Amino acid sequence: MVWQKHRFIAIIENMVEKAIPKVIPIRIDEGRGLTPSIGAQLHTPHGNTQDRRGRILRDLRISVTDRCNFRCTYCMPKEVFDQNYPYLSHKELLSFEEITRLTSIFSSLGVEKIRLTGGEPLLRKNLEVLIDMLAQVRTPEGKPLDLTLTTNGSILRKKAAALKAAGLQRLTVSLDGLDDVIFKKMNDVDFPVADVLDGIAAAQEVGFANIKVNMVVKKGTNDHEIVSMAKHFKGSGIILRFIEFMDVGSSNGWNMAEVLPSKEVIARINAVFPLEAAEANYSGEVAQRWRYQDGSGEVGVISSVTQTFCHECTRARISTDGQMYLCLFANEGFDFKTLLRSGKSDLEIANAIMNTWVARDDHYSEIRGSNTANQSTGSRKVEMSYIGG
Ligand code: SAM
Numbered sequence: 001m002v003w004q005k006h007r008f009i010a011i012i013e014n015m016v017e018k019a020i021p022k023v024i025p026i027r028i029d030e031g032r033g034l035t036p037s038i039g040a041q042l043h044t045p046h047g048n049t050q051d052r053r054g055r056i057l058r059d060l061r062i063s064v065t066d067r068c069n070f071r072c073t074y075c076m077p078k079e080v081f082d083q084n085y086p087y088l089s090h091k092e093l094l095s096f097e098e099i100t101r102l103t104s105i106f107s108s109l110g111v112e113k114i115r116l117t118g119g120e121p122l123l124r125k126n127l128e129v130l131i132d133m134l135a136q137v138r139t140p141e142g143k144p145l146d147l148t149l150t151t152n153g154s155i156l157r158k159k160a161a162a163l164k165a166a167g168l169q170r171l172t173v174s175l176d177g178l179d180d181v182i183f184k185k186m187n188d189v190d191f192p193v194a195d196v197l198d199g200i201a202a203a204q205e206v207g208f209a210n211i212k213v214n215m216v217v218k219k220g221t222n223d224h225e226i227v228s229m230a231k232h233f234k235g236s237g238i239i240l241r242f243i244e245f246m247d248v249g250s251s252n253g254w255n256m257a258e259v260l261p262s263k264e265v266i267a268r269i270n271a272v273f274p275l276e277a278a279e280a281n282y283s284g285e286v287a288q289r290w291r292y293q294d295g296s297g298e299v300g301v302i303s304s305v306t307q308t309f310c311h312e313c314t315r316a317r318i319s320t321d322g323q324m325y326l327c328l329f330a331n332e333g334f335d336f337k338t339l340l341r342s343g344k345s346d347l348e349i350a351n352a353i354m355n356t357w358v359a360r361d362d363h364y365s366e367i368r369g370s371n372t373a374n375q376s377t378g379s380r381k382v383e384m385s386y387i388g389g
Contacts, residue, residue, distance in 0.1 A: 032323075032335040032337075032338060033323040033324075033332060033333035033334050033335040034332055034333070034334050034335065035334070035335060035338075036324070036334040036335065036336060036339060036352035036353070036355065036356050037352060037355045037356075038339075038344070038348045038349075038351050038352045038355070039351050039352075039355050042347055042348065042351050043351060043354065045105075045108040045109050045347070045350040045351075045354070046109070046110070047109060047110025047140070048110065049109055049110065049353075049354045049357045049358060050357075050358065051326075051357055051358055051359070051360035051361065052358070052359065052360060052361040053310075053311065053360070053361065053363065055311070055312070055313055055314055055360070056110065056314055057106075057109055057110060057111060057314060057316060057353075057357050058110060058111060058112065058113065058284065058314035058315070059111060059112070059113035059114070059115070059314055059315050059316075060103070060106050060111050060113070060114050060115070060315070060316050060317070060318065061114075061115045061116075061117055061315060061316075061317045061318070061388045061389075062099060062103070062114065062115070062116055062117070062317075062318045062388060063117055063118050063119060063121075063317070063318065063319050063320045063385070063386060063387060063388030064093075064099070064116055064117070064118055064119070064121045064124040064127065064130065064320065065093070065118045065119040065120065065121065065123050065124045065320055066087055066088050066118065066119045066319075066320045066383075066385050066386045067087055067118070067119050067120065067123055067385075068081075068118060068119045068120040068123065068152070068385055069120055069123060069152070069154055069189065069191075070120065070152050070154070070187040070188070070189055070191060071187065071188040071189050072176075072186055072187055072188065072216075073185075073186060073188055073252070074186070074216055074218060074245055074252045074254075075248075075249075075252060075383075075384055075385060075389070076251075076383070076385050077188070077251055077252060077253075078188055080251040081251075081385075088320055088321050088386075092320075092321045093320055093321060094318070094320070094321065094322045094337060094340070096126075096129060096130040096133055097133075098322065098337070098340050098341075099130060099133075099134075099318075100130070100133040100134055100136075100137065101340065101346070102318060102322075102336065102340065102349070103134055103137055103145070104137045104346075105346050105349050105350050105353065106316070106353065107137055107138070107139050107140070107145060108140060108346075108350055109350060109353060109354065109357075111145075111316075112139055112143070112145055112146055113145065113146040113148070114134060114145050114146070114147050114148070115148050115149065115150060115388075116130075116131070116147075116148070116149045116150070117149070117150045117388040117389050118320070118385060118388060118389075119320065119385045119386075119388075120151065120152055120154070121149055121150070121151060122151050122154075122155050122156065122159050123155075127159075127163070128159070128162040128163055128165070128166040129166070131147065131149075131163060131166035131167055131168050132166040132167060134147055134167070135147060135166060135167025135168075144167075146169060146170070147167060147168055147169050147170070148168070148169060148170040148171065148172065149163070149168055149170075149171055149172070150172045150173075150174065150214070150389060151171065151172070151173055151174070151199075152173070152174050152187070152191075152196070153173040153174065153175065153195075153196040153199035153200060154191060154195060154196065154199065155199070156171075156173065156196075156199025156200065156202055156203055157195075157198055157199050157201075157202040160199070160202040160203045160205070160206045160208070161202075161206045164203075164206045164207055164208060168208075169210070170208070170210045170211070170212075171203055171208050171210075171211050171212070172211070172212040172213070172214055173196065173199065173200050173203070173211065173212070173213050173214070174213070174214045174215075174216070175193070175196050175197075175200075175213050175214070175215060175229075176215050176216055176222050176225070177193070177215070177222045177225035177228075177229065178193055178225060178228050178229060178232055179193070179225060179228075180192055180193050180194075182221070182222050182225060183196075183222075185221075186218075186221065186222060200213070200238070209237070211237075211238045211239075212238065212239045212240075212241055212300075213229075213233060213238055213239070213240045213241070214241050214243055214302075215229055215240065215241070215242050215243065216243045216245055217242050217243065217244065217245060217260045217265060218245045218258050218260075219245075219257070219258050219259060219260040220258060221258070223260045226242065226265055226268050226269065227268055227269060227272055230269045230272075230273060230299060231272075231273070233297075233299075234273060234292060234296050234297055235296040235297055236297070237297065238297075239297065239298055239299065239300060240299050240300070241287050241299065241300035241301065241302055242262060242265045242299070242300070242301050242302070243301075243302045243304075244259050244260070244261070244262060244301075244302065244303050244304055244305040244306060245258055245259050245260075245305070246304050246305060246328075247305075247329070247368065247381075248328055248329065248381065248383070248384040248389075249381055249382065249383035249384050249385075250381055250383070251383060256305075259305050259306070261303070261305075261306040262288070262301035262302070262303035262306060262307065263303075263306070265301055266290055266299075266301060269290075269299060270290075273292055273294070274292070274293040274294070275290040275291065275292060275293065275299070276290065276291050276293055277289070277290060277291075278290060278291040278298060283312060284309075284312040284313070284314045286302055286304075286309065287300030287301060287302050288300060288301050288302075288303065288307075304365050305365070305368075308363075308365035308366045308368075309365075310362070310363035310364065310365050310366045311363070311366075313327075316353075316357065317387050317388050318336070318388070319333055319382070319386050319387050319388065320386055320388075321337055322335070322336050322337025322338075322340060323335055323336065323337070324336050324353070324356060325382065325387050326356070326357070326360045326362055327362040327364050328364075328384070328387065328389075329362075329364035329365070329368075329381050330362065330364070330381065330382065330387075331381050331382060333382070333387075334352075334356050336349070336352070336353075339352055
């Protein structure tokens with residue numbers, strides 16, 4: 001505790017010296033999140049927990065590590081996430097047993113889709129053991145969960161077979177371009193495109209059928225890669241999705257001038273490969289789907305800046321250390337780790353989740369949209385690597 005505070009002070013001094021603007025560590029070990037309320041009367045868990053805006057809890061993202069081997073400039077910039085950064089220690093992380101227990105409780109509340117993320121989830125030791133444990137969880141109707149994972153693909157070649165054997169069903173791989181110079185500049189650790197493509201190939205070889213590739217588009221940095229990425233994945237069975245550069249966290253120097261609206265992404269692809277709008281697969285789907293008119297597949301766009309979708313958000317997030325967040329842009333979480341470690345029953349924890357969700361009222365992206373065209377709301381937000389992208 002004490003040494004972590006010292007480290008924090010050293011980081012601040014270092015930042016002041018370098019005059020880096022608005023760089024705030026995601027967590028300072030000075031306190032925990034909010035205490036979730038179990039309530040005086042316990043209710044039977046059910047799958048119709050609605051928040052104040054009528055949104056139903058349906059999916060859960062779990063960050064399994066706050067560490068990553070990439071230093072993407074829009075996510076974990078080197079200047080902040082350096083060797084002095086106060087990453088969580090092993091004992092602060094939720095254990096596999098705790099993650100599985102929490103997942104099982106969430107599934108009793110109607111959650112059917114689980115996405116493991118981070119940080120880089122494949123860096124969590126023995127992740128396949130966790131996947132195997134999660135694959136045993138059943139919904140109240142006796143169905144297995146839809147288990148998926150987001151990765152930068154860097155060690156996918158090594159891990160793909162074990163992930164598949166453990167029961168992982170789907171995969172999303174992040175890749176911001178095909179041009180090595182651009183990609184290396186964005187991941188900032190000199191990682192080559194070819195190795196990510198090889199990871200994707202490995203996943204296909206072991207039988208992953210439903211692979212998606214996410215490309216974060218930063219105007220002026222990699223937007224000229226949009227059409228070549230579309231061309232590369234067109235007809236491959238892999239669905240490419242373009243994500244607007246978002247103002248997550250407090251360290252990536254976000255600016256609206258660097259956001260290329262998804263509308264523009266679609267226009268650029270459409271000019272070369274004609275597209276038509278496709279129906280959403282399910283209500284609340286984050287990506288808008290566009291189909292190639294020649295039948296060679298589809299692309300998606302995730303427009304959380306220019307076309308917000310807060311009103312259909314059915315997602316909760318569990319941070320690496322067991323805090324429940326109700327929004328990617330939140331600045332406070334609810335401390336479920338302490339509940340898990342204090343002998344509370346599954347029923348009590350389920351009630352705490354229900355009470356937390358019913359009080360939910362956030363709609364950050366809509367507020368950001370109406371606030372100003374150029375700035376995020378400016379309040380301190382947790383980093384994506386900790387809360388899970
Ligand atoms: N390490 C894994 C990966 O690279 O996919 C999982 C974690 S990463 C935080 C999850 C996703 O969030 C990635 O697709 C990443 O590109 C995206 N992401 C991170 N920061 C972002 C930002 N500022 N705007 C938009 N997307 C972002």
